[in-house]
Amino acid sequence: MPTQTISSLLDRFTTPRILALLFVLYLSFHTVLSPYFPPEGIKPLDLFFTYSPSEAYSIVEGYGEAGRAIYVKTELTLDIAFPVIYSLLLSTVLNFLFRSILPPQSAFRNLRYLPFAAAAIDILENLAIVALITLLPRHFDTLAALAGLLTSIKWILVALCMLTILISASFWLARHVSGKQAN
Numbered sequence: 001m002p003t004q005t006i007s008s009l010l011d012r013f014t015t016p017r018i019l020a021l022l023f024v025l026y027l028s029f030h031t032v033l034s035p036y037f038p039p040e041g042i043k044p045l046d047l048f049f050t051y052s053p054s055e056a057y058s059i060v061e062g063y064g065e066a067g068r069a070i071y072v073k074t075e076l077t078l079d080i081a082f083p084v085i086y087s088l089l090l091s092t093v094l095n096f097l098f099r100s101i102l103p104p105q106s107a108f109r110n111l112r113y114l115p116f117a118a119a120a121i122d123i124l125e126n127l128a129i130v131a132l133i134t135l136l137p138r139h140f141d142t143l144a145a146l147a148g149l150l151t152s153i154k155w156i157l158v159a160l161c162m163l164t165i166l167i168s169a170s171f172w173l174a175r176h177v178s179g180k181q182a183n
Contacts, residue, residue, distance in 0.1 A: 006113070010095045014099065026089050051148045056148060057139055060136070071133060083118070086119065087115040087116050090161050094112040094114075095112045098111075
């Protein structure tokens, strides 16, 4: 899909109603669905910032058979939907802010696509973790290293998204506060 098509879709769907809907969907994952995963005592591999292949295998083997089955099911369902929701939310927030603080042709507006990169890496990370678990008891250190790398890249991209939102919101707030003081 060409960038202009994505851009026009983002522009069309950047409304307070869509932002509210995406925010509610995002929160529902944390308040309604998150209590069911992970099971007690399991820290999901994709919540670590980084891990070595030996750490990855130690962690997933520690889940036990039942824990790994739940993890795989969650990775292939909820953890595929969640990146889609958070990328749409973050991109919409960035687009909203950028429309207020940046000229239409600013190259910085392309940062609104950063959440989609984070989501794509997140989904690839999920698939790598699923492969790592389903191939047990065999160990493939290259696959585990790839999963760890994808996890780190995901968190770096998410942090960049949040930093971009924070900086943009500061500019938006400064513009709106100074605009109200001038009136």
